[in-house]
Amino acid sequence: MKITEAMQNYLKTIYRLQERDGVVSTSSLAIAMSVAAPSATGMMKKLVRYRTVRYTRYQGVVLTKTGRQIALEVIRHHRLLELYLAASLGYSWDAVHEEAERLEHVISEDFEERVFEALGRPTRDPHGEPIPTREGALPVWNHDSLADLEPGASGTIRQVRDSSPDMLRYLGARGLVPDAVIRVVDKAPFNGPLTVNVGASTHALGRDLARHIRVEMRPMLGEQE
Amino acid sequence: MKITEAMQNYLKTIYRLQERDGVVSTSSLAIAMSVAAPSATGMMKKLVRYRTVRYTRYQGVVLTKTGRQIALEVIRHHRLLELYLAASLGYSWDAVHEEAERLEHVISEDFEERVFEALGRPTRDPHGEPIPTREGALPVWNHDSLADLEPGASGTIRQVRDSSPDMLRYLGARGLVPDAVIRVVDKAPFNGPLTVNVGASTHALGRDLARHIRVEMRPMLGEQE
DNA sequence: ACTAGAATTTAGACATTCCTAATCATTCAA
DNA sequence: TTGAATGATTAGGAATGTCTAAATTCTAGT
Structure with a gap:
């Protein structure tokens, strides 16, 4: 058993x-x-x-509740490991997933706790995904999909949901990483590409790709209360 | 295969x-x-x-040669991990073995390499055991067993060969760790205990236990050439 | 409502790694 | 040298997790 x-x-x-x-x-x-x-x-x-x-x-x-508990425990291990590998061993954000995938099943609770403390009790992994707590609680944000933003809208990237190293390298090279500030310049119809400003540069992004990027929108001027 | x-x-x-x-x-x-x-x-x-x-x-x-190669690769992983856990995550030397035992099979060569570099290309683990090189070479020292030292002899502990956490805690509490300088005060006959000075304190040690402690003897005064 | 095609499950098999019980080989002592 | 104790191997079986092929159930379109 x-x-x-x-x-x-x-x-x-x-x-x-x-x-x-x-x-x-x-x-x-x-x-x-x-x-x-x-x-x-x-x-x-x-x-x-x-x-x-x-x-x-x-x-x-x-x-079931038990099943979710176990899943979240594994996910916590995974995300803490991803962050630890990036922060303490110099892994790039596209390489952390694979290594964490194998380590997540074998680390002890003691190891988890030490890594958690060494990282300063973090709440997000290198891809912006929230790290479940030891008790199995997972803060859920409802950020917008970049694909849904309209031209003129801007905000801060909060999550990049893709585990393919190639894709992450591609996005990273273009500055599309968590905490990056972006603005949508143009948006083609019929599921066509978005054009976005990231820092000083501009890139066209497939709509499918954009769907995996979650953005915290900056309230428009005049919209604040 | x-x-x-x-x-x-x-x-x-x-x-x-x-x-x-x-x-x-x-x-x-x-x-x-x-x-x-x-x-x-x-x-x-x-x-x-x-x-x-x-x-x-x-x-x-x-x-066979192949078998030894594989064994040494695993041992290299094990000892690098022991050292890393102790040096970077604050594990005590009696706790590192168990965690390393599970991690040693799943880390990648990339992980091994990063840990090796992060530790400054070390050659010994926390128990004083030599770390095989990436090529599978293992420096072998022939240190003396503490059990063989005669009263009056002194030297430096180089290895403590025991993986039992309880035993390591016991020895650690008495200062019997790698690099500690010791002197044999007395030695009972018939496989009886040794009495040794470790720093400022004195302890009696069972001969069986002493056999697991390897010492680099200090040449006696007058013996140097 | 019927039926063709898609999705799912059952049946049967294989590789790993472990076990217990029984058999076989070795060795040491009388 | 022989035979009993010790040590090692064979035989047979269980659990895990995977597969392919065949049967079953569901679902959508007519």
Whole structure:
């Protein structure tokens, strides 16, 4: 009766998909885990035995409180590690994900605590994602998708939601990182690209890409109360 | 065709036992790995297929060059991690072993390299054990066992070979750590205790325990050339 | 309402790594 | 030298997590 590493990974993935889609289907889970569908079905049944998910045949799964707790614990490890690797060992923000992915399952609570303190009890990882607390609470902000901003709007990048190293390097090279201040110059119709100012330079960004960038809008002049 | 974590652990353990006893028997390996004897036999056969050990039925195993290479790589990870945990995250020397034991199999070569550089290319871990080089070379010193020193002899502790946290705490509390300068005051016959000066204080030490402490003797006055 | 196609689950298999029970080999002592 | 104790191996089986192929269930379009 032990939560294995595989189970942790499934729970973490279910959590992520559930945030996005609500109920999680077998096929989406299988794709996200890079396994065949029967593997996902089998694991769902196992997770049920551990009371970490609620599962109805042909209907998909939802995390229980216990399952969410475990997922958030793993996510906390992951994000603390990403931050630690970047801050203390000089990793670039596009390289932290892969290393954290393997370390997150093996570090002790003691290690977690020491890293947390060494980093000054941080609340966000290098990609701007919030770090769950030890108690499993996760502050949720509702920032706007960059893709939704209209020309003229400006704000501060709060999150860059993409774990592909190539994409992160691409964005980083253009200054599109958390805390960067941006302004939308132009926006093509029909899901076409956005043109944005970042600091001194201007870049065109695909709408799909922009959707992964979350922005805290600066209240327009005259809009403040 | 992949070296699994279990195989790494067996190879590391075979390396350690081989240093001590020469050829490694199934039973000693099984005991050291905390598994039943048939598990050890089975793994030996598997390690043969990977050309990491030479094995003769009923005779035990010896590492091949490849096997030793892999064992030393894992040991390098282990000792770098021990040092890093102690130096950068404030772990006590009795706590580093357990954490390093789990991390050693999952860190990347990149992580290893960054830690190595962050620590200033160290050559010894917190217990005084030498850290194998990236090429798999291991400097071997032949220090004396504290148990062999005669009354009046003195020297510097170079290694404390014990991974039990309790024992390390016990020794640490008495100042018996690497680089400590000690002098043997008295030595009981028949495998009885040694009495040693460590800094300002004096302690009696069981001979078995003293055997795990390796000392670089200071040449006696008048003995220098 | 029916049916074709998509999604999902079941069935059966394989690789790992571990176990217990039983058999086989070695060795040491009388 | 022989035989009992010790040590090692074989035989057979369990748990995990994966797969492919086949059967089942669902869903949408007519």
